Amino acid sequence: MKTPKTLFLAWQDPISRYWFSIGRLTFDGRVYQFVYTQGVKEAEAKCAFQPLSSFPYLDEVYTSTQLFPVFANRLMSRSRPDYSSFMEWLNIPKDEHDPMTILARSGGERETDTLAVFPCPEIDAQGQYHLYFFSHGLRHLPSCAIERINQFESGEKLWLAHEFQNPYDAQALILNTEDHYIVGYCPRYLLAEMFELIRHKLNLEVQVERVNKPPKPLQFRLLCKITVQASHDYHPFSNPHYQPLIAGFARSRPHSQLNC
Known part of the structure; x- marks a missing residue:
């Protein structure tokens, strides 16, 4: 590492x-x-x-x-x-x-x-870099969403979506599954960088890195990894x-x- x-x-x-x-x-x-x-x-x-x-x-x-x-x-x-x-x-x-x-x-x-x-992050030999974070806001999710998280497998794909009608943060980015479960939020301190990546139209993928199942604390339940394909005109x-x-x-x- x-x-x-x-x-x-x-x-x-x-x-x-x-x-x-x-x-x-x-x-x-x-x-x-x-x-x-x-x-x-x-x-x-x-x-x-x-x-x-x-x-x-x-x-x-x-x-x-x-x-x-x-x-x-x-x-x-x-x-x-x-x-x-x-x-x-x-x-x-x-x-x-x-x-x-x-x-x-x-x-x-x-x-x-x-x-x-x-x-x-530093760009690797494949021209990629990675960001890791624990999904935020899990304590606000319904029990069905927590159960879906507990069933995750490493490598499962997630999607980011802009929750612009969020009354607490109009820049909130939620994490979604393919079967339309909301499984948390991207940390707010990463949002500025995430929107820069979107603005520059860089290819990025979000995956499940690890799930720490109960009785592990919710704050450490879902570890995510973002992989970004870097470009010559943008630096992290x-x-x-x-x-x-x-x-x-x-x-x-x-x-x-x-x-x-």
Whole structure:
């Protein structure tokens, strides 16, 4: 499994429930680096976003040889008895302990805050790239839909549909089966990229990657995979929202100097 080099940090406004891409974490094999992205400006303007306590200055580059606590705290401890089961839910080999890989697949979401992480994928030798996510909103689905999910086989095809009449989010993308069951939603923090793919008319397929059947938690029930056929004139997550807020990296603030 190829280790992702870049993760994006998304923030959800607790009032409007809208998601914004606000930061970017990179790792070069030695040093972790975090910067805020252009998306933080939209979060400020629309929802009065305030800088995270771990990264209090928008115009700084934060570096550390250790994973920043705001990300490390989203990893399950390897000492927990259910750690092996958790890795199985994520469909990651049990001997794979790279934190960037685990965060990329799990999303790093916790009930106690409003943050999530997702990877910037790399194009492979076949000219494709892949996005993995757990289907959202399952607790709002009828029991027949949950039962349909529990019957899924790996590789089963799914379809995305724009639910533009959704009163809570006019950009919502629902996941449908061939026999017309709604089996959840694409995470809101991926919607901007999904609509860019649609706008550029790129070929994409959505498949069931894994189903973690009961009594596994609903939030980890349905793992999906999107496969995109890349093109020469489009790069994943190239929208300005995902680009660094500051031009260049002249100023750097070591993370050890901050009160986290």
